[in-house]
Amino acid sequence: MEAIAVQNLTKYYGDVKAVDGISFEVHEGEIFGLIGPNGAGKTTTLRILSTIIRKNAGDVKIFGYELGKDDEKIRTIISYLPEEAGAYKTLTGFGYLQFMAGFYASDKKEFDEILERGISIASLGDRIKDKVSTYSKGMTRKLLLARALMHLPKLAILDEPTSGLDVINSIEVRNIIKDFVKNGITVLLSSHNMLEVEYLSDRVALIDKGKILDIGSPKQLKEKYNASNLEEVFMEVVK
Numbered sequence: 001m002e003a004i005a006v007q008n009l010t011k012y013y014g015d016v017k018a019v020d021g022i023s024f025e026v027h028e029g030e031i032f033g034l035i036g037p038n039g040a041g042k043t044t045t046l047r048i049l050s051t052i053i054r055k056n057a058g059d060v061k062i063f064g065y066e067l068g069k070d071d072e073k074i075r076t077i078i079s080y081l082p083e084e085a086g087a088y089k090t091l092t093g094f095g096y097l098q099f100m101a102g103f104y105a106s107d108k109k110e111f112d113e114i115l116e117r118g119i120s121i122a123s124l125g126d127r128i129k130d131k132v133s134t135y136s137k138g139m140t141r142k143l144l145l146a147r148a149l150m151h152l153p154k155l156a157i158l159d160e161p162t163s164g165l166d167v168i169n170s171i172e173v174r175n176i177i178k179d180f181v182k183n184g185i186t187v188l189l190s191s192h193n194m195l196e197v198e199y200l201s202d203r204v205a206l207i208d209k210g211k212i213l214d215i216g217s218p219k220q221l222k223e224k225y226n227a228s229n230l231e232e233v234f235m236e237v238v239k
Helices: 044-047 071-075 093-104 108-122 125-129 139-147 167-181 194-200 218-224 230-237
Strands: 006-013 018-027 031-035 057-062 079-082 155-159 186-191 204-209 211-216
Touching: 006 044, 018 044, 018 057, 018 071, 018 211, 031 044, 031 139, 031 167, 031 194, 044 186, 057 204, 057 211, 079 139, 079 211, 093 108, 093 125, 093 139, 108 125, 108 139, 139 155, 139 167, 167 186, 186 194, 194 230, 204 218, 204 230, 211 218, 211 230
Parallel strands: 031 186, 031 204, 079 155, 155 186
Antiparallel strands: 006 018, 006 057, 204 211
């Protein structure tokens, strides 16, 4: 079974076609990157797949569940991390993860397991006891990533997961994502940072102006366009 199967997905904002009949599949257990410039349609696509906004046309299945029909079931198996997500600043990092674990756990044992996993992912040391209002952007992002992954969703949808982070924090976040795929999680992420996605992703889709231009592994795409990296691939595709 494919984790995600998208056929002719279309979304309008007024007269603007933000997503223009795109089709792609994400295999179970892979990291799939949706890459392109700002305004390409990446975030809109992720919000549709996360059941936050409605599509205008097309068919989408997530682990066999039909988007628009099985949305409640889809929400139980996915997590979504928006680019501009925030945590409750008046809580400590521990308190925030404790609060979120309560939504995912069905009993005390599962609660403790989820919370312990979240603390491990966030990797904030003693700062986990401090209020979120005192955290740097990198610390907050790691806390939010912990929230998105700690209950081991079948599918994690991550919008610009390292947006605005410095090199060290970006590397830490990338390594967290790669490590958790080993637990069977499938990841769909978006980014305008093509070099980062090249490092992270098993396969990528190049998107611009709401249309997918090509799909393949970074290696396949670089060979196809005789390019040394995905930025050069993208420039060749949009010529």
